Amino acid sequence: MKLIVVIYLLISAFAGVAQDFKELSWSELAPKVEFDDPFTKLSSEQLYNLSQVAKYRERVAAIDTDSRIKKQTKIDSLEQQLQAEGVNIDNLLDMRAKIGELRKEKAETVNTALDNTTISLSGYLLPLDYVDEKSTEFLLVPWVGACIHTPPPPKNQIVYLKYEKGFKVNSRFEAVTIKGQIQLKDKISQLFLVDGSDDISTGYSVLDADISKYEQ
Structure with missing residues (x-):
């Protein structure tokens, strides 16, 4: 009888260990990490066009006058297209750094x-x-x-x-x-x-x- 009790206790102990996982x-x-990411609402084409506008604005000071005029025409067209699609360009570009920080937090939070x-x-x-x-x-x-x-x-x-x-x-x-x-x-x-x-x-x-x- 004692042997049966011992075996039962051992089985119970092992079962308890298994359940601890x-x-x-x-x-x-x-x-x-919940936050509203407005960039996820854009299509791939809108994201690309927005990136082109952003790159141009960041580099415009270094572009010579003739090249700037040609490039500006294309950028104006992209901006008009985005605005017609309801994309708030200035607002999104201002939010880039903050959204980047939130995305990093989401990726690294344990x-x-x-x-x-x-x-x-x-x-x-x-x-x-x-x-x-x-x-x-x-x-x-x-x-x-x-x-x-x-x-x-x-x-x-x-x-x-x-x-x-x-x-x-x-x-x-x-x-x-x-x-x-x-x-x-x-x-x-x-x-x-x-x-x-x-x-x-x-x-x-x-x-x-x-x-x-x-x-x-």
Whole structure:
């Protein structure tokens, strides 16, 4: 009878440990930073035309008179077109710096509620080093190609991993599930590419990660 009780307690203990992992989605790593971004309401053509107007206004002082007249005619046409479409050129250009700051904040803000939480998160593994066909340091990214074939995600969408035992990876971007204690930790890692290297910023770290192949 005592043996049964002991076994039951052990099973309960292991079950409790398993339930302690908070299963995360990538969206939870990026807390919402709400703001009205007027540039998202413009079409790609309007964004391009607005950029041409902005570039001209910034460089007009350095343009000689003859070139300025020719260029001014084109810019006047673009401005008239934008105004006819209801685009407030001056207002948008004045807001560029502020919107840029808000976009940067949105890209870099981490979820402070997750600090030191034991989590489970699935993604794609990007090795940073190789030792005897194994890697001990990785980046966990939300999609295939991130940081290599496409620009790096925001730092609140990349997790730096440390796995002392080493994990054998068959290829870059292997689908895995990681478990461990996540920490808010700014870090820059050097990722070696075919044509050089790149510094990748991360906002989260799991320094004693448990890594397993992803299973649906």
